Amino acid sequence: MTPETRMDRIAEHLTDTEVKGRSLWLDAARRFMRNKAAVAAVVALVAVVAFVLIGPLFARFSNEEIDWALMGDVAGQGQPSLATGHFFGLDELGRDMYSRVIQATGTSLIVGVIGAFVSVVIGTLYGAVAGYLGGRTDNLMMRAVDILLAVPSMFVIILLLVMFGRSFYMLFVGIGLVSWLEMSRIVRGQTLSLRGREFIEAARASGVGPMTIILRHIVPNLLGVVVVYASLLVPQIILTESFISFLGLGVQEPATSLGALISAGAATITYGTVWQLAFPLVFFLITIVSMFFIGDGLRDALDPKDR
Amino acid sequence: MALVEARDLTVTFQTGDGPVAAVKGVSFDIEAGECLGIVGESGSGKSQTMMAAMGLLARNGRASGSFRFDGRDLLSLPASEAGRIRGADVSMIFQDPLTALTPHLTVGQQLGEVLAHHKGLKGSEARQISLDWLDRVRISDAARRFAQYPHELSGGMRQRVMIAMAMLCSPRLLIADEPTTALDVTVQAEILDLMAGLQRETGTAIALITHDMGVVARMCDRIQVMRHGQYVEQGSATEIFAAPREAYTRQLIDAMPRIDRIRTDAARDPARADGGGADIRGAQILDVKDVKVHFPIKLQQGLFGRKVDLKAVDGVSFDLRAGETLGIVGESGCGKSTLARAVLQLIPPTDGSVAWLGRDLTAMDAKALKDSRRDLQIVFQDPLASLDPRMTIAQSIAEPLKTFQPQLTRSERRAKVLAMMDRVGLPATMQNRYPHELSGGQNQRVGIARAMINTPKLIVCDEAVSALDVSIQAQVLDLLRELQAEFGMAMLFISHDLAVVREISHRILVLYLGRVVEFADRDRIYETPLHPYTRALISAVPIPDPGLERARTRLRLPGELPSPLTPGAQLRFLPSRRGDAGYLPRLSEVAPGHFVAEHDSLETILAQ
Numbered sequence: 001m002t003p004e005t006r007m008d009r010i011a012e013h014l015t016d017t018e019v020k021g022r023s024l025w026l027d028a029a030r031r032f033m034r035n036k037a038a039v040a041a042v043v044a045l046v047a048v049v050a051f052v053l054i055g056p057l058f059a060r061f062s063n064e065e066i067d068w069a070l071m072g073d074v075a076g077q078g079q080p081s082l083a084t085g086h087f088f089g090l091d092e093l094g095r096d097m098y099s100r101v102i103q104a105t106g107t108s109l110i111v112g113v114i115g116a117f118v119s120v121v122i123g124t125l126y127g128a129v130a131g132y133l134g135g136r137t138d139n140l141m142m143r144a145v146d147i148l149l150a151v152p153s154m155f156v157i158i159l160l161l162v163m164f165g166r167s168f169y170m171l172f173v174g175i176g177l178v179s180w181l182e183m184s185r186i187v188r189g190q191t192l193s194l195r196g197r198e199f200i201e202a203a204r205a206s207g208v209g210p211m212t213i214i215l216r217h218i219v220p221n222l223l224g225v226v227v228v229y230a231s232l233l234v235p236q237i238i239l240t241e242s243f244i245s246f247l248g249l250g251v252q253e254p255a256t257s258l259g260a261l262i263s264a265g266a267a268t269i270t271y272g273t274v275w276q277l278a279f280p281l282v283f284f285l286i287t288i289v290s291m292f293f294i295g296d297g298l299r300d301a302l303d304p305k306d307r
Numbered sequence: 308m309a310l311v312e313a314r315d316l317t318v319t320f321q322t323g324d325g326p327v328a329a330v331k332g333v334s335f336d337i338e339a340g341e342c343l344g345i346v347g348e349s350g351s352g353k354s355q356t357m358m359a360a361m362g363l364l365a366r367n368g369r370a371s372g373s374f375r376f377d378g379r380d381l382l383s384l385p386a387s388e389a390g391r392i393r394g395a396d397v398s399m400i401f402q403d404p405l406t407a408l409t410p411h412l413t414v415g416q417q418l419g420e421v422l423a424h425h426k427g428l429k430g431s432e433a434r435q436i437s438l439d440w441l442d443r444v445r446i447s448d449a450a451r452r453f454a455q456y457p458h459e460l461s462g463g464m465r466q467r468v469m470i471a472m473a474m475l476c477s478p479r480l481l482i483a484d485e486p487t488t489a490l491d492v493t494v495q496a497e498i499l500d501l502m503a504g505l506q507r508e509t510g511t512a513i514a515l516i517t518h519d520m521g522v523v524a525r526m527c528d529r530i531q532v533m534r535h536g537q538y539v540e541q542g543s544a545t546e547i548f549a550a551p552r553e554a555y556t557r558q559l560i561d562a563m564p565r566i567d568r569i570r571t572d573a574a575r576d577p578a579r580a581d582g583g584g585a586d587i588r589g590a591q592i593l594d595v596k597d598v599k600v601h602f603p604i605k606l607q608q609g610l611f612g613r614k615v616d617l618k619a620v621d622g623v624s625f626d627l628r629a630g631e632t633l634g635i636v637g638e639s640g641c642g643k644s645t646l647a648r649a650v651l652q653l654i655p656p657t658d659g660s661v662a663w664l665g666r667d668l669t670a671m672d673a674k675a676l677k678d679s680r681r682d683l684q685i686v687f688q689d690p691l692a693s694l695d696p697r698m699t700i701a702q703s704i705a706e707p708l709k710t711f712q713p714q715l716t717r718s719e720r721r722a723k724v725l726a727m728m729d730r731v732g733l734p735a736t737m738q739n740r741y742p743h744e745l746s747g748g749q750n751q752r753v754g755i756a757r758a759m760i761n762t763p764k765l766i767v768c769d770e771a772v773s774a775l776d777v778s779i780q781a782q783v784l785d786l787l788r789e790l791q792a793e794f795g796m797a798m799l800f801i802s803h804d805l806a807v808v809r810e811i812s813h814r815i816l817v818l819y820l821g822r823v824v825e826f827a828d829r830d831r832i833y834e835t836p837l838h839p840y841t842r843a844l845i846s847a848v849p850i851p852d853p854g855l856e857r858a859r860t861r862l863r864l865p866g867e868l869p870s871p872l873t874p875g876a877q878l879r880f881l882p883s884r885r886g887d888a889g890y891l892p893r894l895s896e897v898a899p900g901h902f903v904a905e906h907d908s909l910e911t912i913l914a915q
Binding site: 223 | 695
């Protein structure tokens with residue numbers, strides 16, 4: 001057969017069978033956009049992030065500055081008001097709640113995003129290695145995870161904070177230590193099903209080493225699952241951090257987080273200073289709820305069964 | 308009046324890319340008691356025509372036109388009334404008998420459901436009718452099967468249950484959608500015989516949807532050829548096979564590999580000028596000696612279970628010379644894919660040696676083995692699954708280059724990939740496409756390009772064309788043959804399809820339950836097969852020629868293909884040695900280069 005006839009045949013084949021291709025990611029994006037709740041959640045989350053970034057430009061007071069003039073009567077004059085410049089009112093020490101909420105939201109988001117990122121990286125690599133190598137190595141690695149999962153995670157974090165002192169750094173270590181465990185299990189399960197696929201066998205047959213196969217073939221094919229899980233992990237970590245801060249073990253003054261603010265607001269609610277609880281709580285809820293919606297939307301959009 | 312009169316039947320699907328017409332206004336008749344064959348390649352709309360009639364279209368599908376069964380239009384009848392006809396007067400069997408049966412209901416319950424729904428029969432009466440039908444579809448030991456679940460039955464057995472279920476209410480039309488595509492050839496032959504017998508006995512008309520011209524030649528009275536949602540040709544089976552009017556029909560018939568001779572255009576192919584005989588005798592490059600692959604299987608027996616070795620490959624030896632193609636055939640579960648993987652060291656063999664260019668692969672360390680892999684490549688069955696979905700096809704093809712020639716610059720690598728893409732017939736414009744954007748045939752070309760990029764000395768084709776349509780299959784076979792002529796690599800061609808293997812191989816190895824039963828030159832094995840199993844396999848393959856096909860006598864072996872775990876399974880062809888536990892049939896050389904496993908005479912085996 002001459003090359004010309006071959007090309008003709010291919011050309012003919014192309015014209016009659018080719019359907020315009022769609023990428024998996026574009027398809028997923030389209031499905032995601034159709035999910036109203038998820039899109040609204042993205043808008044809400046973007047608004048929160050924008051508030052954290054641009055909000056300080058409008059603040060009249062910094063988050064550390066105490067308004068001595070109003071400090072004496074926080075319950076009376078410290079309420080939210082445009083006239084005094086305290087848009088969200090004052091906290092019990094006379095500091096500007098507006099700036100405090102911005103600072104707290106930022107902290108919580110950073111803790112959530114960095115914590116999730118660290119645990120996703122560790123969990124994905126650990127799970128992919130265990131799942132791909134299989135056999136005794138897999139057994140050993142996963143039993144270790146099982147043992148760690150059996151220890152109550154909150155207990156571990158609190159213990160760490162008490163033993164090594166309360167610091168931002170320790171908080172990351174504590175949260176990071178426990179949150180990658182589930183991730184690694186999910187990734188291992190997915191890897192097991194990928195490992196049997198022919199394209200992995202094809203790579204092995206062409207002499208590609210195990211580590212390269214994991215990084216080049218397995219991890220990219222896990223991205224869908226990982227993205228979904230990560231988007232659900234962020235709010236979970238924010239919740240954990242908030243709970244610890246609520247207990248008074250989290251970030252330390254003058255730094256603050258939404259959990260710490262809510263805790264303080266809840267303590268003073270009996271004096272009628274509702275705003276001290278209401279503002280951080282509203283931001284907390286918007287962040288968490290919108291992240292859950294985004295995670296849900298991503299899961300639906302990337303679900304291979306829907307394809 | 309014909310039993311079925313379909314007029315201007317159209318099926319349209321609403322998709323994200325706009326409406327797609329799967330069936331574009333087809334009209335046909337089915338007379339009572341006849342067998343109509345609807346043939347065409349995948350995506351031609353042949354199944355959707357019948358799905359529309361059965362009300363089984365996917366949710367985004369819409370049918371218009373009319374499908375009059377016995378004068379009543381199934382498409383416009385109210386759902387409840389159409390439902391009474393469907394299942395009772397018109398029934399359907401599907402390609403995959405495992406997914407078509409409900410896994411958590413016993414065979415008896417599923418049969419009973421049909422009777423209860425359509426005839427209001429229950430209890431012992433229903434049981435009697437069900438058992439009767441299980442007998443009629445020749446299921447041995449029907450009473451025991453009655454209480455079993457689908458997964459406990461073999462593929463052929465499940466398809467028999469499907470047929471029994473479809474026949475329970477004595478339908479006047481049976482729609483069979485690729486009923487034997489998923490089955491082994493010997494089982495296919497039995498199922499087709501069964502269907503033909505039922506058609507004769509009960510006068511049920513059959514609409515047989517298939518892509519296999521051989522099956523059509525065996526079964527059908529009349530044929531409709533379908534392409535792109537339209538009927539391009541129709542006529543009686545003899546007419547169409549003898550003198551097809553449309554070029555497309557001609558193509559379909561010609562592309563079909565034949566067990567009785569080499570395809571006409573393949574014989575003319577210059578690459579095949581050597582005649583495909585025994586005259587290719589390069590240096591020996593591969594020497595496989597007594598390879599065994601055993602998998603430990605845990606049986607649920609007693610308190611702790613018991614470990615048993617599943618002997619997937621049990622002592623296979625063969626050699627391969629440069630530029631030679633060795634065909635490995637056998638039915639599913641005979642260990643042919645496991646053998647290939649053992650040769651490539653993708654599954655470590657339990658025992659035996661694989662000498663590649665004189666060095667034993669099984670004894671090599673990881674580094675040496677990796678270097679050898681450059682010359683040992685594999686092409687897989689499922690073209691889509693064998694490509695990483697997140698890589699463009701150019702990246703996939705380049706991967707072996709990155710491993711074995713890391714010194715290449717990016718542009719050198721790209722040039723090599725493009726040259727290879729052109730060689731396998733993929734236009735350069737496709738290099739940034741993803742596998743799911745390509746057709747099956749194109750993806751298989753990518754798989755071949757990836758295997759060929761380092762110009763290896765051996766390519767293993769594991770059912771490399773089995774998942775493709777016949778015309779694409781013929782093109783890929785041509786491509787492999789051209790590449791072999793050009794690069795001189797040896798091939799291990801594994802397939803369950805004896806006709807395909809005949810076309811491409813120089814020598815052929817027949818496997819049965821992990822052991823060689825016959826090994827000889829191609830023409831010798833097809834013209835004078837000696838082992839009863841080989842003879843049964845060859846005689847079971849349908850020939851796309853109604854005259855020849857219907858005149859053939861078929862060699863039918865008693866019983867089903869046993870599992871390798873069945874005691875005495877190896878002695879199926881040597882019943883005289885049954886008393887000897889653990890005896891294995893020996894290979895002997897009956898003529899130069901023609902090895903046959905020990906077996907009893909055909910009469911003794913058939914008399915079992």
